[in-house]
Structures are given as structure tokens and as C-alpha cells.
Amino acid sequence: MKKLIMLLTLAASLLFASPAFAYTVKQGDTMSKIARDHNLSLQELTDANPQVSNLNLIYIGQNINTTKSIRENEPKLAEPMSLSLSDSEIDLLARLVRAEAQTEPLEGKIAVACVVLNRVESPQFPDTIKEVIYAPGQFQPIINGEINKPADEESILAVKAALTDQRQLAPGALFFYNPTIATSRWLDTRVTTMVIGQHVFKK
Secondary structure, rough: HHHHHHHHHHHHHHOOOOOOEEEEEOOOOOHHHHHOOOOOOOHHHHHOOOOOOOOOOOOOEEEEEEOOOOOOOOOOOOOOOOOOOOHHHHOOOOOOHHHOOOOOOOHHHHHHHHHHHHHHHHHOOOOHHHHHHHOOOOHHHHHHHHOOOOOOOOHHHHHHHHHOOOHHHHOOOEEEEEOOOOOOOHHOOOEEEEOOOOOEOOO
């Protein structure tokens, strides 16, 4: 009888024990890569790891939780916008992302795409991708011709990611710049929403 009770107790403890879903960071890992490898969105991985305050600062040997946060009692956030882009709009936005953020991590590229989408949604800016991108004086690649170069694969991926739940990566951001090379400093006075790589994102 004692053996039976011990076996039942052991079985129950194995059944109800919290499973360990920690992933150990390896050389070359990024939060985006870990999310992809575990079939999570970047936002889901971020929600599951509140201890990671900067997505670009993870270190080898660090434990990353790879389970989705279950929040049954919390209301779902409303989608910021329901936007369906044509192939030509995706291509144009991806070309801008390449030109503006070619050396940035994937998160930085997604955030740049989100800024353009935020502008389309904002009453302060035009309401199409093309009009936002070609608005006078807004984006350097229009002036220097970099917008005419083809988009790379990661920039296209970033745009498509920005049209999914990763649209929440840059909430409220309407501007971005690299303060180390910017010639105009007017963005310094605006509210910073986040920093990814060399880009500072502003409201």
C-alpha cells in the first residue's frame, strides 16, 4: 500500500510539475532567431521574458523562456490597423527598409516598417504607403536615390512581419533617426519610444 501511495505521489508530481522550457542562448542567437526556432512571434517571446529589457542584449548561456504567456483573463489588445498591402506597396516599403536599416538587426528593420505603417494610420500623415514614403523631406533614400535599389530578402521579411502581430513592435513611433550621424537635431526633443541598434524611435 505504501509503495502504491508513493508511486501515485510521484506520478502526480511529474504530471503537475512546471515543465522547464528554458532555452540556453548560444553563439549567433538573437531573440528573433529564438522566436522563429520555437514557432513564436517576437512579441510572444518578449512577453515570456520580461527580464530581457533590451532585445539586442542577450548573452551566451542566458536562459530564455520559450513558452507562450497564457493570459486567459486578460482582454486581447485591439489590432492597431487592418492593413492589406499590394505587392508593389510591399516592394516599395521593403526598399525603404533596406535603404534605411540595411545594417540594423531584423527587429530594427521591422520597427522601421512599423513607423511607416504608423504614419499611414496617423491623421498627421498621408494615408497611403507611397504618399508617406514620398512626402517631401521625410526619408533620405528618396533624396539620394537609394529607394530605387532592390530590397533584400530580410527587408521583405521585415515588412511582412510588420503586417502581422509584430506590428506591435513599435507602438506609437512616427519617427526614427541615428543620432550619431543626424545633421538635424529637432527629433532630440520628441519622446523616445525605444532604441534598436543605432536607431532611436520617437513619437
